[in-house]
Amino acid sequence: MQHTQQEDFWSGDFGRHYTDRNSRPLAEWNEFYETCYGHTKLDMNAAFLGELDREARILEVGCNTGMQLMGLQHQGFQNLYGIELQHYAVEKARDFVRGVNVLQGSGFDLPFKDGFFDVVVTNGVLIHIAPDDLPRIMGEMVRCSRRYIWGFEYFAPETTAIPYRGNEGFLWKADYAQLFLDQFPELRLVKKQQYPYINAAESGNVDAMYLLEKVGA
Template sequence: MKTTQQEDFWSGEFGQHYTDRNTRDRLEWDEFYQQNWGLTKSEMNARFTEGWSANTRILEVGCNTGMQLRGLQDAGFENLYGIELQSYAVEKAKQTTQHINIIQGSGFELPFRDGFFDVVCTNGVLIHIAPDDLPKIMDEMVRCSGRYIWGFEYYSPELKAIPYRGNEGFLWKADYAALFQQRHPSLRLVKQELYPYINAAESGNVDYMYLLEKTA
């Protein structure tokens, strides 16, 4: 399968620097979210996973070194999978995770059967997919999910391109839950919460978490 410009970018040297810059241990991971949004990622996750059983089968698309999956594991989830484009991040994940199934691959071609997972999720991944390519990854996520699509992404009411560390064409913000529903009208919005950055008055930046459920 032909790779996109964004896949080439993130699987190369820039992506490795990103991984090194953003790899944190469990305590640092929660502290990072606390400092930037006023809540830990564990607290955010708990608001959306309440009532899910320990054996809920969860796939994270673009899991990098598996920090989110480790957080879910610490919350009691036992059936965790990740797929990550960057081989460097996958190798680091293997050094820092146990009993989590992380493989190298593309979100555009998930190597799993239809409906294999209860939940398919992303965390800061769709923001790096070119708008023209979003339908492909969204279709794959919906195909592999038996019930939920769960996301944590950079939010804007309208799709907007923004520069990323001096590079153009590698970061967008949007209402990704709405884009999922436009593409797949049978998805029902179960819950969403906006998380403004603590410095949002200056930056205007907002992230959000959303949960969609398949109804057909």
């Protein structure tokens, strides 16, 4: 399958620099979220997955070096998988997580059977997918999930392109939970919460976490 412009962008030097810039140990990772939102990522996770069986099978699409998976592992989840486009990030993931299945591959073609996971999640990944390509990656996520779609992404009421470090066409804000619901009638919204930035540098920006469930699952 031919790569998208965004996939080529993230597979190159820009993606490598992003990986180096955003990889940090668990304590620093938690401090980063608390500084940004007034909540640690572990607190956010617990608010959405707190009751989920720790044996649940979870896939993160676009896991980079596995920091989110490391957090889930810290919270007791045992059956964790990640898929990451960038080979460099997959190699570095070994420095951050142990006992997690991190594979190199594309979210547009997930190498798993239908309904293999209890939860399929993205964290700051759909924001980098061109709007016209979103139905493909979302469709793969829905296909591979037996029950839940979970996400944490930049939020805006309407899909809005924004410049990213001097580059155009590589970052969007949107209501991603609603985009899932519009595309896939088998999904229903379980929970959604907005997290405004509290640090002055990002003042006015909002991210959203959401949990969707397959009806009848």
